[in-house]
Amino acid sequence: METKVLKPTKENIRYCAELIKSGDVVGMPTETVYGLAANAYDESAVKKIFMAKKRPADNPLIVHIADIGMLKELTTSIPKIAITVCEKFWPGPLTVVLPKSDKIPLITSGGLDTVGIRLPSNKVARELIKECGLPLAAPSANLSGSPSPTTAEHVFDDLNGSIPAILDGGSCSIGVESTVISFENDIIRLLRPGRISVDDLKTVASDVIIDKGVLEIISNDAKVKSPGMKYKHYSPKADITLVDGSIEFFENYVSERNSIDTYALIFDDDNTSEDIKSIKYGNNSEQQAERIFAVLREADKIGAKRVFARCPSKDGIGLAVYNRMLRASGFKVVKEGD
Numbered sequence: 650m651e652t653k654v655l656k657p658t659k660e661n662i663r664y665c666a667e668l669i670k671s672g673d674v675v676g677m678p679t680e681t682v683y684g685l686a687a688n689a690y691d692e693s694a695v696k697k698i699f700m701a702k703k704r705p706a707d708n709p710l711i712v713h714i715a716d717i718g719m720l721k722e723l724t725t726s727i728p729k730i731a732i733t734v735c736e737k738f739w740p741g742p743l744t745v746v747l748p749k750s751d752k753i754p755l756i757t758s759g760g761l762d763t764v765g766i767r768l769p770s771n772k773v774a775r776e777l778i779k780e781c782g783l784p785l786a787a788p789s790a791n792l793s794g795s796p797s798p799t800t801a802e803h804v805f806d807d808l809n810g811s812i813p814a815i816l817d818g819g820s821c822s823i824g825v826e827s828t829v830i831s832f833e834n835d836i837i838r839l840l841r842p843g844r845i846s847v848d849d850l851k852t853v854a855s856d857v858i859i860d861k862g863v864l865e866i867i868s869n870d871a872k873v874k875s876p877g878m879k880y881k882h883y884s885p886k887a888d889i890t891l892v893d894g895s896i897e898f899f900e901n902y903v904s905e906r907n908s909i910d911t912y913a914l915i916f917d918d919d920n921t922s923e924d925i926k927s928i929k930y931g932n933n934s935e936q937q938a939e940r941i942f943a944v945l946r947e948a949d950k951i952g953a954k955r956v957f958a959r960c961p962s963k964d965g966i967g968l969a970v971y972n973r974m975l976r977a978s979g980f981k982v983v984k985e986g987d
């Protein structure tokens with residue numbers, strides 16, 4: 650199958666909506682990462698997403714809507730706190746997990762009786778959803794396990810030949826996937842960190858609990874609240890090690906292990922010895938979020954076999970970058986002083 654990369658004109662959005670309405674899948678830009686979209690109600694269309702991505706069947710998809718009114722038919726009950734949260738953070742990079750209605754097939758929810766729902770702010774995504782008149786199931790548009798796509802080219806690199814079209818909306822402005830939360834009375838449970846931070850959530854909840862799966866290894870056969878968090882994920886082919894400490898510790902650590910196909914993933918302001926080849930990924934957490942997946946893909950393109958990465962900050966959106974880096978490295982972390 651030929652994979653068309655299309656500018657997001659009205660005509661092309663309409664063309665992609667027709668593809669989706671007839672049961673096909675389409676790559677679409679969002680403000681977080683690119684999604685692979687299909688009619689959330691259509692079992693065989695959703696099956697195509699799992700097949701194209703080679704995604705495990707128990708990893709649920711997020712359902713994308715274009716206005717808050719679409720929430721009702723997807724869920725059986727919406728607690729008051731969920732309404733407050735959605736009104737405050739939507740449209741935007743936040744997914745809420747709620748009890749699912751019978752309209753959502755189990756294949757979409759990965760077999761769970763809940764569904765993750767998000768109203769994106771990206772204009773192209775919303776126009777596409779509106780044009781379809783349907784909620785769109787859309788996980789990240791990468792091959793399962795590899796770094797998420799933040800450009801149409803990344804989607805093409807992973808899925809060329811297995812999907813009919815990609816809408817090219819340019820680079821994603823945020824760069825890491827949405828924050829995923831569930832509700833326990835007035836308390837919010839953070840299942841996956843993203844641009845909407847713990848501090849942001851604390852403004853609307855009596856407390857925010859960080860789920861174990863955010864920072865710890867979850868075994869592949871464990872039952873977890875956010876199934877996507879249990880897989881080694883976001884990984885390039887290169888072997889990644891996170892080095893948590895000062896630049897001096899980092900430089901010594903890498904120097905002792907340096908070889909021809911070793912690279913350092915460092916901050917823009919870091920200066921390391923000329924013997925160490927480096928890739929830079931921003932100075933602050935926002936820049937790191939925006940670039941993290943592109944630099945992990947770049948590491949493969951330049952043939953890196955081993956990458957030593959400076960550990961990002963764990964505050965704000967930094968927690969999301971750290972969470973993705975933990976998984977990209979398979980939780981291989983070296984700490985100064987250990």
Ligand code: AMP
Pocket residue numbers: 708709710711746747758761763764765787788789826827829840841874875876877878
């Ligand atoms: P992706 O679309 O690739 O960003 O992955 C979606 C992720 O959202 C999943 O891997 C889960 O971690 C989370 N998610 C989606 N739906 C649910 C749900 N019903 N319950 C818990 N987590 C969910």
Ligand code: MG
Pocket residue numbers: 788789797
């Ligand atoms: Mg994903």
